[in-house]
Amino acid sequence: MEAVVASKPVIKVAAICGSLRKASYNRGLIRTALELTKESIAGIQMEYIDISPLPMLDTDLEVDGKFPPAVEAFRQKILESDSILFASPEYNYSLTAPLKNALDWASRPPNVWADKAAAIVSAGGVFGGARSHYHLRQVGVFLDLHFINKPEFYLNVFQPPAKFDSDGNLIDEDSKERMKQVLLSLQAFTLRLQPKN
Numbered sequence: 001m002e003a004v005v006a007s008k009p010v011i012k013v014a015a016i017c018g019s020l021r022k023a024s025y026n027r028g029l030i031r032t033a034l035e036l037t038k039e040s041i042a043g044i045q046m047e048y049i050d051i052s053p054l055p056m057l058d059t060d061l062e063v064d065g066k067f068p069p070a071v072e073a074f075r076q077k078i079l080e081s082d083s084i085l086f087a088s089p090e091y092n093y094s095l096t097a098p099l100k101n102a103l104d105w106a107s108r109p110p111n112v113w114a115d116k117a118a119a120i121v122s123a124g125g126v127f128g129g130a131r132s133h134y135h136l137r138q139v140g141v142f143l144d145l146h147f148i149n150k151p152e153f154y155l156n157v158f159q160p161p162a163k164f165d166s167d168g169n170l171i172d173e174d175s176k177e178r179m180k181q182v183l184l185s186l187q188a189f190t191l192r193l194q195p196k197n
Contacts, residue, residue, distance in 0.1 A: 011190045013037070013046040014081035018088045018099030018132075020052050023168035025123035025157050026087035029179065032170040033085055033121070036180050044187055046085070049077050051102040062108070071105050078106045083117035083190040084145065085183075090124050090132035100139070107143050114144040117190040119182050121153040123163070128154030146193060148185045153178055 015034065017027045030048055037044040053070040055061060061068050067075065078084070088095050106112045120136055122129025133154065137147055155175055157163050163172040170176060 009191065009194075010043050010045050011082040011187055012080060013044055013083050013085055013186065013190075014078055015046050015048045015085045016051060016087070016099070016102060017048070018051075018086065018096040020098055021168075023166075024089065025155075025164050025168055025170075026089045026121075026129070028164055028168040028170045029087045029121045029123055029153075029155075030085070032176055032179050033183060036176070036183055041180065041183055041187070044183060047077070047081075049074065051098050054098075054101055054105055057101055057104045059108070067105070067108070074102065075106050075108075075112050078116075079112040081116065082194065083119075083186055084113070085186065086118060086120045086136060088120050088122050088129060088132040088136050090122060090127065090129040093131045094135045095132045095139070099136075103139055103143065111143060113140075115193070116145055117148065117186060117193050118145045119148045119153075119186040121155075121179065121182060123155040123157050125158060126156060128156040130154040146189070148182070148189050151178065151181050151185060153182045 015030045017030050019026045034046050037046045054074060055068055088099060118140060120133045122132055140147055155163060163175055165171050
């Protein structure tokens with residue numbers, strides 16, 4: 001008799017960083033998440049989606065029901081994903097302009113964010129970017145994004161021991177383990193939200 005082994009479905013996660021800087025700590029969090037999904041978490045296929053090519057939101061750029069090519073490509077990547085991992089730096093108690101711009105473009109009708117699971121991670125000063133989480137969650141409610149509740153991940157980069165190297169790569173093992181727990185929670189929540197076959 002042959003044993004049938006049920007395998008966990010693979011979910012597609014779009015990873016988006018609100019910072020455009022190459023050595024950004026938040027981009028380092030995305031790189032860590034990508035590494036973890038390749039090395040130690042089965043069932044997650046993650047892709048980093050660059051938001052830097054997106055023009056500033058201007059609905060005059062929508063011509064004959066079509067978006068500019070960079071926007072169309074971005075929207076298609078979001079549409080193809082099952083869930084989203086946001087790395088959201090905190091600028092002036094809020095999310096960054098490039099991230100808000102990406103949120104706005106993908107919310108243009110039809111809203112491609114709708115009914116997707118999401119998680120937020122951040123790294124920064126005293127509060128580790130935590131205040132950007134609150135604003136992003138508020139925006140996400142309107143966009144029909146469904147955020148995981150726990151664990152929360154905001155990292156104070158100035159608290160010893162060192163969290164990142166000079167290239168913005170996460171080197172702190174405890175923080176990598178916390179990131180892994182966020183990804184496992186996102187995976188479980190994404191599968192929970194998907195329709196049963």
